[in-house]
Structure formats: C-alpha cells, structure tokens
Amino acid sequence: MSGTxxxxxxxxxxxxxxxxxxxxxxxxxTRERVAARLDVDSAGTSAFHTGDSPDPRTLEVALxxxxxxEHAARQVTEIDLRRFDYIxxxxxNNLEKIERLAEYAGGGAEVHLLREFDETAVGARDVPxxxxxxxxxxxxxxxxxxxxxxxxLRHIREQRDF
Ligand code: 4NP
Numbered sequence: 001m002s003g004t005x006x007x008x009x010x011x012x013x014x015x016x017x018x019x020x021x022x023x024x025x026x027x028x029x030t031r032e033r034v035a036a037r038l039d040v041d042s043a044g045t046s047a048f049h050t051g052d053s054p055d056p057r058t059l060e061v062a063l064x065x066x067x068x069x070e071h072a073a074r075q076v077t078e079i080d081l082r083r084f085d086y087i088x089x090x091x092x093n094n095l096e097k098i099e100r101l102a103e104y105a106g107g108g109a110e111v112h113l114l115r116e117f118d119e120t121a122v123g124a125r126d127v128p129x130x131x132x133x134x135x136x137x138x139x140x141x142x143x144x145x146x147x148x149x150x151x152x153l154r155h156i157r158e159q160r161d162f
Pocket of ligand 1 (some may be wrong): 048
C-alpha cells in the first residue's frame with residue numbers, strides 16, 4: 001500500500017452502509033482523478049454476512065445513482081487497525097467497537113464517524129441502519145453517505161495535500 005492512503009469504512013453487517021460508502025468514495029475519487037491515491041475498503045464489526053455481496057436494495061439504489069458496488073463482506077480485524085490511515089464508522093456502536101479493538105491492536109489510524117464530514121448533519125451523528133426498514137431508508141442512506149463522502153474526500157485531500 002506504499003504511497004496510497006488507506007480508508008476503511010465500517011458498519012455492522014458490511015452489506016449495506018459501509019460497502020456503499022466504499023463505492024461512493026471510490027466513484028468521487030475517480031471523478032476527481034485521484035482514485036490512484038486511495039486504497040478504499042470496507043468491513044463489518046460482525047461476521048453475520050461474511051462472504052456475502054451487498055444487500056440487493058443497496059446495490060439497486062446505488063446503481064440507479066451511477067455507483068457499481070463489488071464487495072464481499074468481511075469482519076474487521078486488528079490488522080486493519082494498523083493498515084488503514086482512516087477508519088470511518090457509520091454509527092456510534094461501530095465506533096465504540098473500533099476504539100476497543102484499537103486499544104490492543106495499536107496503529108495510528110484516524111478514527112471518525114462518517115457524518116462528521118456532512119455539514120448538513122446538525123446534531124445527527126449516525127448513518128442509520130437501513131437493513132430492517134423500507135426502500136426509502138436506502139435512498140436516505142445513499143444521500144447521507146454521498147454528502148459525507150464528499151466532505152471526507154475534501155478532508156483527506158486537504159490533510160494530505162493532493
Ligand atoms: P449494515 O446493515 O451494518 O449497514 O451492513 C446491516 C446488515 C445486516 C444486519 C444488520 C445491519 N443483520 O443484522 O443481519
């Protein structure tokens with residue numbers, strides 16, 4: 001990964017929110033012609049869906065908005081904590097689990113909640129879990145993830161000067 005900046009998105013199942021954020025950030029970086037600078041991946045705090053493709057509802061909404069997702073779900077590991085430069089959690093639960101893992105895994109990653117990078121998310125900190133909800137939830141999650149990923153990419157580019 002030398003020369004690239006590692007960004008890992010983390011949610012619970014790694015089939016809805018974090019693979020979406022992975023695809024959206026990659027798409028934004030491609031449009032800004034900086035994709036080669038980034039190594040983007042996603043993982044879940046659980047192993048519930050290990051090996052699964054993203055949820056069909058996530059895939060469908062993303063595709064309609066021009067983002068193709070290709071990912072096999074996996075659980076976050078201690079190695080991830082040392083390998084990635086930015087670890088971005090979707091909600092407070094995921095954040096807590098990452099922080100607990102970081103206590104003994106070490107590593108120097110910056111750990112954030114994704115919505116810290118959404119200027120319109122006043123008071124709202126979590127990307128809500130859409131898994132048990134309806135279609136509208138997936139549309140809303142896509143909007144949130146898109147806005148926040150724009151802010152995140154801006155943050156990384158400013159911090160890393162590219
Ligand atoms: P995600 O959504 O964390 O955004 O991938 C979920 C997917 C599956 C489950 C929960 C959340 N589940 O309980 O199986």
